[in-house]
Amino acid sequence: MTDSSFDITEVYLKFLEEDKDMTMPIAAIESLVTMLRIKEPTTSSELINLVKSNIETLKSSISNAISLSAGCDLFMRFVLRNTNMYSDWESCKRNLVENGELFVQRAKESRFKSAEFGLPFIKDDDTILVHSFSRVVFQLLKKARADRLVRFRVIVTESRPTENGYHMAKLLQEANIPVELIVDNAVGFVIHKVDKILVGAEGVAESGGIINHIGSYQIGCLAKANNKPFYVVTESHKFVRLFPLAPNDLPNDLSSFGLKSTESEERENLKTQLIDFTPHEYITALITDLGVLTPSAVSEELIKIWYD
Amino acid sequence: MTDEAESKSPQPQTPASQGNESKGEGVSKLSNKELKELKKKEKAAKRAAQKEAIGITPEQQKQAAQRSIEKKKQIASTTNLKKQLNQTLIKDENAKKKIPALFSHLETREQRNASSPSISHIVHPSILSLTLKYANYRVVGSIARLKHMLEAFKVVIDDYKTPTNTTLTRHLTGHLSHQIEYLKTARPLSISMGNAIRLLKQEISHISIDTTEEKAKDILKQKIDDFIKEKIELTDRLIIENASKHITNGGTILTYGHSQVLEDLFKYCVIQQGKKFNLIVVDSRPLFEGKKLLKNLIETKVEGQNQAEVGSEGARSNLYRPGERSITKVSIKVQYVLLNSLSSTILEDVDCVFLGAHAMLSNGHLYSRVGTGLIAMMCHSRNIPVLTCCESIKFSDRVQLDSVTTNELADAEDLIHDIGQKKPPAKRSFALEQFLKKSENERTLHDSTLRNKDKQGQQKGASQKPSSATDIECSLLDWHSVPNLSILSIMYDLTPPQYIKKVVTELGSLPPSSVPVILREYKST
Numbered sequence: 001m002t003d004s005s006f007d008i009t010e011v012y013l014k015f016l017e018e019d020k021d022m023t024m025p026i027a028a029i030e031s032l033v034t035m036l037r038i039k040e041p042t043t044s045s046e047l048i049n050l051v052k053s054n055i056e057t058l059k060s061s062i063s064n065a066i067s068l069s070a071g072c073d074l075f076m077r078f079v080l081r082n083t084n085m086y087s088d089w090e091s092c093k094r095n096l097v098e099n100g101e102l103f104v105q106r107a108k109e110s111r112f113k114s115a116e117f118g119l120p121f122i123k124d125d126d127t128i129l130v131h132s133f134s135r136v137v138f139q140l141l142k143k144a145r146a147d148r149l150v151r152f153r154v155i156v157t158e159s160r161p162t163e164n165g166y167h168m169a170k171l172l173q174e175a176n177i178p179v180e181l182i183v184d185n186a187v188g189f190v191i192h193k194v195d196k197i198l199v200g201a202e203g204v205a206e207s208g209g210i211i212n213h214i215g216s217y218q219i220g221c222l223a224k225a226n227n228k229p230f231y232v233v234t235e236s237h238k239f240v241r242l243f244p245l246a247p248n249d250l251p252n253d254l255s256s257f258g259l260k261s262t263e264s265e266e267r268e269n270l271k272t273q274l275i276d277f278t279p280h281e282y283i284t285a286l287i288t289d290l291g292v293l294t295p296s297a298v299s300e301e302l303i304k305i306w307y308d
Numbered sequence: 309m310t311d312e313a314e315s316k317s318p319q320p321q322t323p324a325s326q327g328n329e330s331k332g333e334g335v336s337k338l339s340n341k342e343l344k345e346l347k348k349k350e351k352a353a354k355r356a357a358q359k360e361a362i363g364i365t366p367e368q369q370k371q372a373a374q375r376s377i378e379k380k381k382q383i384a385s386t387t388n389l390k391k392q393l394n395q396t397l398i399k400d401e402n403a404k405k406k407i408p409a410l411f412s413h414l415e416t417r418e419q420r421n422a423s424s425p426s427i428s429h430i431v432h433p434s435i436l437s438l439t440l441k442y443a444n445y446r447v448v449g450s451i452a453r454l455k456h457m458l459e460a461f462k463v464v465i466d467d468y469k470t471p472t473n474t475t476l477t478r479h480l481t482g483h484l485s486h487q488i489e490y491l492k493t494a495r496p497l498s499i500s501m502g503n504a505i506r507l508l509k510q511e512i513s514h515i516s517i518d519t520t521e522e523k524a525k526d527i528l529k530q531k532i533d534d535f536i537k538e539k540i541e542l543t544d545r546l547i548i549e550n551a552s553k554h555i556t557n558g559g560t561i562l563t564y565g566h567s568q569v570l571e572d573l574f575k576y577c578v579i580q581q582g583k584k585f586n587l588i589v590v591d592s593r594p595l596f597e598g599k600k601l602l603k604n605l606i607e608t609k610v611e612g613q614n615q616a617e618v619g620s621e622g623a624r625s626n627l628y629r630p631g632e633r634s635i636t637k638v639s640i641k642v643q644y645v646l647l648n649s650l651s652s653t654i655l656e657d658v659d660c661v662f663l664g665a666h667a668m669l670s671n672g673h674l675y676s677r678v679g680t681g682l683i684a685m686m687c688h689s690r691n692i693p694v695l696t697c698c699e700s701i702k703f704s705d706r707v708q709l710d711s712v713t714t715n716e717l718a719d720a721e722d723l724i725h726d727i728g729q730k731k732p733p734a735k736r737s738f739a740l741e742q743f744l745k746k747s748e749n750e751r752t753l754h755d756s757t758l759r760n761k762d763k764q765g766q767q768k769g770a771s772q773k774p775s776s777a778t779d780i781e782c783s784l785l786d787w788h789s790v791p792n793l794s795i796l797s798i799m800y801d802l803t804p805p806q807y808i809k810k811v812v813t814e815l816g817s818l819p820p821s822s823v824p825v826i827l828r829e830y831k832s833t
Contacts, residue, residue, distance in 0.1 A: 040528060208819070243816075299816075303816070304827055
């Protein structure tokens with residue numbers, strides 16, 4: 001279906017590159033909408049097939065496809081529901097593209113909404129532990145500092161192997177928030193003086209557990225053992241229909257995707273993963289654009305999205 | 309004796325019985341009752357006079373009275389049945405004592421059976437035969453029972469004729485209630501059956517009053533067919549597709565007893581997906597349902613004439629060349645153990661536990677065959693994920709905190725005799741029952757006087773019994789006569805949600821805490 005004139009992966013990557021603030025699911029939806037605009041399918045079955053095949057190519061060509069597939073599935077669901085609603089094909093197509101754009105718009109706003117809901121959680125004199133880099137966590141912290149003038153301290157993990165923590169620390173520093181950077185191994189050392197833990201998510205599973213940067217599970221366990229609240233800040237379009245049973249029970253190609261070995265030779269047999277799964281029992285609450293949810297409310301929202 | 313009976317006779321409830329009793333009272337000279345009669349008549353006369361004053365003629369009054377009597381008679385034929393049953397119930401104090409005190413509130417098999425005779429004449433033959441199948445566990449398992457019941461209902465509806473002066477919408481529900489009442493004498497209804505019956509009755513009430521009988525019956529049969537297809541067959545297929553992700557090639561799966569959807573799941577993984585895995589079947593007394601799973605798996609042949617048995621799934625399979633080889637030889641390595649030997653070595657490399665379900669309660673508890681909770685807890689303590697496959701028809705909005713308050717009491721004899729030879733309980737008429745009881749009482753009275761005479765000699769004989777295996781069996785055979793010995797056989801237990809990792813339903817996989825969500829969705833559709 002996808003001929004050479006249009007490469008969905010290229011568009012997707014371009015979207016991500018152009019806008020550093022854009023997350024993967026939104027980029028996926030946006031590129032699918034673009035595809036529809038360019039391709040102009042003439043029948044509904046062609047449309048559905050087109051979307052399906054493009055989602056397939058997108059999923060297979062991008063290595064870290066969890067949140068990407070969340071966006072794709074949402075859009076597919078959206079397409080299937082909308083094609084049935086209109087009798088007239090032209091208006092259907094127009095509506096699809098328009099609504100698709102509206103959808104992207106809403107998805108972008110949801111980050112600000114999530115941050116809004118999260119504000120009351122941050123108080124004066126807090127010490128907050130943050131793992132890895134997450135746009136929505138950063139948004140929340142920045143908002144708390146800039147708008148609410150809350151004075152708090154952030155401890156950021158280095159987050160190997162991606163070392164996203166450095167990026168996070170730099171951004172926070174620019175936002176005038178006192179930051180302390182620690183190595184991942186030091187979480188246990190600092191946990192007793194931490195007041196709460198904030199993490200983002202690649203995807204939120206049906207159970208309410210999260211799929212996130214490697215190391216989140218360890219932090220979740222430590223938080224539980226030390227009775228520290230472990231909050232997940234995320235957007236609702238990251239809810240995926242996936243239910244891993246254990247931290248390593250992720251689809252194989254997802255958990256150990258390409259890590260270029262730029263390291264020295266002695267690290268040659270270093271084996272690492274980029275994401276893990278934190279089961280719902282370690283999560284205190286999920287701060288989303290739908291409000292603050294308990295983990296078990298996620299499946300309710302998912303069922304609402306899929307079966308209403 | 310006769311005097312006592314009369315004074316005990318209940319207050320006249322139905323006009324029909326009233327007539328009988330007033331005759332009886334006329335013969336016996338109870339002045340009290342006569343006085344009462346007199347007063348009644350006086351009152352009636354007064355009332356009649358009052359009414360006449362308003363303008364109702366005595367004829368009209370009589371008609372009204374007649375009408376109300378007829379109405380009452382109609383009620384008597386339906387709702388009063390249960391009351392009658394309770395009255396005819398033989399209160400066997402001895403049987404009650406034979407159940408441990410904690411479980412004495414549960415209905416025994418005898419109590420259930422006792423309630424059958426008086427309504428058996430309106431019960432359809434297909435229901436009669438199904439009841440027998442339930443009673444001797446020929447049909448066992450929540451979904452199998454549900455399916456058989458719906459098939460039987462189809463026959464009942466087919467043979468149903470609306471009596472004159474009523475409509476199908478109104479009368480059929482009651483007619484079905486009798487059938488259900490009779491079915492209950494074998495075993496209590498399962499949650500799924502209860503849900504299905506509720507839906508069916510709703511369908512009946514939705515039928516327009518103008519619909520012809522034939523049409524209405526066709527609609528109902530179609531609805532039942534749709535229900536079976538949608539809520540059982542398609543649902544199971546979705547569940548199987550969902551759950552098959554957890555069976556990995558070369559993995560080890562543990563399961564308990566027999567569950568239709570799990571059996572289909574294992575077959576699907578082998579036949580459709582070509583997976584090879586180890587299966588540990590845990591079983592327990594007295595039903596030995598695991599043997600059924602084992603038998604069905606062994607009988608599943610990969611590509612051959614026997615494919616028909618495997619059902620539609622097998623027919624589509626292309627993964628294996630034609631052959632007569634059982635899947636247990638080709639792909640599944642099965643290990644069969646009893647529940648009490650579920651030791652550390654067996655659990656050592658289990659990847660995943662699949663459990664069947666009787667019902668999911670709204671607080672996330674799993675209500676399933678007794679022993680399930682034990683397995684879930686054991687596996688949880690070893691960090692083995694516990695999964696359950698459950699159709700949404702099995703979801704119940706009930707809340708239960710322990711498995712004692714509501715449970716099913718099975719026949720205690722099941723634990724003593726071989727379940728395979730189980731006979732359905734003999735149904736005896738009330739009169740015969742009473743006669744037997746009386747004669748037995750007399751005999752025991754007689755026996756006890758005899759026993760008192762040579763008590764010492766007998767006691768010695770009893771204590772000197774050699775304790776060989778056969779004798780142990782024998783001593784259990786007449787456990788009824790052993791004081792302070794009670795045998796308990798319950799059917800279900802409750803597994804708390806913290807031991808269950810995931811519930812696989814046709815709507816997706818959920819943690820047990822999300823059961824209310826499904827219930828809400830289910831109610832709304």
